[in-house]
Amino acid sequence: MTTRFKKEVLDTPAWWQDLDRYIDEQKNNNPGHVQSALIPVLHYVQDRYGYVPEKAVNHVAQSLGVPTVYIWGVASFYSYFSLTPKGLYTIRVCAGTACYVQGSQAVMNEFIRRLEIQPGQTTEDGLFTLEEARCLGACGQAPVVMVNDRVHAKVRPEQVPDIVAEYTALAHASAEAQA
């Protein structure tokens, strides 16, 4: 049986209270400017879930007194916000100039080939999301790949299988430890 990986996010009453507190704070900081209040709230939601889920949109809509369709509109306008769940590991391949010159496209192609997904997609088992990034701020180490918060420097296409294998093993080990 294929293991499916999912980020554990607890929807505790304390979280919703915390979110309400944050929404009030943003409303007070931006009186009469719903969109100015909404953007930080959406960031807050995404920081918790890794994306903007429907249940949070419904909650925020009620608290801010705006239609959900307005929130979906704002969330889908900004590319920073993701409307679909991400994998356990987000692989970001830098496509900034320094990395591009050092061959980041070949690295990206290898991830695409190995994972059988395109940038912006998530593997069927929920393990990896692949993304293209602009400068990740480590140009001296180009080409750079980030997996969640960890930087992989001077990555060559032939290292891609090892990177994928390392995180696959980590995920399986932690799934087994929790079983």
Ligand code: FES
């Ligand atoms: S261009 Fe890739 S880290 Fe700056």
